[in-house]
Amino acid sequence: MNKTFAEHWYRLFLRAFPPGHRAEYGAEIIGTLLNDASRRVPSLRETAGLLTAGYAARARAATGGPVPWWADGAHLGLLMFALAHMAYRIADHASPGWLAVSALLVVAFLRGWTLLALPLALAVALSTGRTMLWGLEATEAKFLGPAYHDWISLAPYGVLVAGAVVIAIRRPRVLRARSWWWSAIPVTAFVLVHTPGVREYGETWQLARAGIEGAVLLAGMWATAVARSPRWALAAAIYVLPGVASAMVNPPSNTQDLGYWTALAALLLAIAATAWKPQPMAEHHRPR
Amino acid sequence: MVKRSGVLSEPTYFVLAALLDGPVHGYGIIKRSQDLSGGRIRLAVGTLYGALDRLAGDGLIVVDREETVQGRPRRYYRLTEDGRLAVTREALRLEQAARVVTGRTSLATGDAGA
Numbered sequence: 001m002n003k004t005f006a007e008h009w010y011r012l013f014l015r016a017f018p019p020g021h022r023a024e025y026g027a028e029i030i031g032t033l034l035n036d037a038s039r040r041v042p043s044l045r046e047t048a049g050l051l052t053a054g055y056a057a058r059a060r061a062a063t064g065g066p067v068p069w070w071a072d073g074a075h076l077g078l079l080m081f082a083l084a085h086m087a088y089r090i091a092d093h094a095s096p097g098w099l100a101v102s103a104l105l106v107v108a109f110l111r112g113w114t115l116l117a118l119p120l121a122l123a124v125a126l127s128t129g130r131t132m133l134w135g136l137e138a139t140e141a142k143f144l145g146p147a148y149h150d151w152i153s154l155a156p157y158g159v160l161v162a163g164a165v166v167i168a169i170r171r172p173r174v175l176r177a178r179s180w181w182w183s184a185i186p187v188t189a190f191v192l193v194h195t196p197g198v199r200e201y202g203e204t205w206q207l208a209r210a211g212i213e214g215a216v217l218l219a220g221m222w223a224t225a226v227a228r229s230p231r232w233a234l235a236a237a238i239y240v241l242p243g244v245a246s247a248m249v250n251p252p253s254n255t256q257d258l259g260y261w262t263a264l265a266a267l268l269l270a271i272a273a274t275a276w277k278p279q280p281m282a283e284h285h286r287p288r
Numbered sequence: 289m290v291k292r293s294g295v296l297s298e299p300t301y302f303v304l305a306a307l308l309d310g311p312v313h314g315y316g317i318i319k320r321s322q323d324l325s326g327g328r329i330r331l332a333v334g335t336l337y338g339a340l341d342r343l344a345g346d347g348l349i350v351v352d353r354e355e356t357v358q359g360r361p362r363r364y365y366r367l368t369e370d371g372r373l374a375v376t377r378e379a380l381r382l383e384q385a386a387r388v389v390t391g392r393t394s395l396a397t398g399d400a401g402a
Binding site (some may be wrong): 016017021024025030034048051053057 | 313314315318332333334335336337338340341342357358360361362363
């Protein structure tokens with residue numbers, strides 16, 4: 001191992017920072033990292049420092065854009081729900097056409113295309129609620145994906161439509177495009193569903209779901225602690241609250257499900273509490 | 289909404305304190321803040337530059353000059369008046385807080401009290 005390897009290594013992890021920060025400080029950070037002549041091999045501590053500081057810089061950069069916190073938070077919450085919806089449709093082996101609609105909804109939210117997201121969100125909600133709206137005969141249209149049979153289970157879809165309307169009628173309508181890394185969630189669902197021995201909605205599926213949701217919510221809590229913006233709390237509320245409401249109306253039949261919803265609700269509360277906690281001076285710019 | 293407590297975090301305090309004697313570059317700030325804190329503050333490089341970016345954004349430090357060393361840029365940072373004021377105010381606050389304990393007669397005399 002030599003300094004060249006160390007430099008390559010650090011440059012790789014420097015990508016954790018947003019492009020603007022890399023342009024401003026990237027060369028200087030590498031220079032400082034390689035300043036210590038005794039440091040021939042990459043330091044794990046410095047590598048972790050790059051990752052955590054990079055993520056923190058991204059969280060702060062998210063609060064610096066022109067989009068108000070509530071629109072950005074609603075956008076993120078709706079994207080998370082669209083991703084979960086698509087993962088479920090993959091597990092349901094929905095028709096290719098309906099999967100394409102779900103995927104298009106995800107892309108519309110990923111790119112911030114609000115005018116495309118609105119009709120797609122409406123189509124997804126109406127399709128999922130068709131039994132409640134038009135009766136049992138409507139359930140027969142299998143190519144439209146599954147239909148729910150009680151209003152409380154449809155609550156997340158009501159939030160989806162309401163949120164899509166709000167961000168579509170807001171002026172200016174611009175939302176920021178989000179990372180394509182989010183598409184790793186439906187890809188993971190696809191891989192899981194097609195892995196031999198893994199049953200749809202089985203134990204592995206539920207563990208993966210809880211793990212991903214927990215990781216995303218913890219990342220949201222950390223971003224909130226760093227940037228002190230309520231946007232991640234709003235996103236988490238949009239994603240978690242309708243499900244918690246459903247679990248309260250129809251209490252889970254086993255302790256595993258009860259623990260799952262309790263954990264999600266606790267994480268949501270923790271994010272909200274973090275957003276309102278005082279912080280040291282010079283650790284943030286004003287909340288946006 | 290979010291409240292500001294007006295207190296500097298310990299790493300931020302020592303980063304600003306490292307600049308009290310004049311402009312210092314990034315590596316120098318890491319070493320000096322470690323020395324000043326008795327080895328307690330060991331800033332990772334990524335963390336330091338995140339802090340420098342925020343401090344510059346808050347107007348507490350500015351870039352004094354830039355030079356190139358072995359083909360790499362090296363910037364020297366210095367305190368602004370606001371930065372000097374912030375670190376001084378924090379030092380006075382800490383001193384006042386310390387006096388609450390160190391100024392007690394019982395501590396000075398070694399009398400633990402009843």
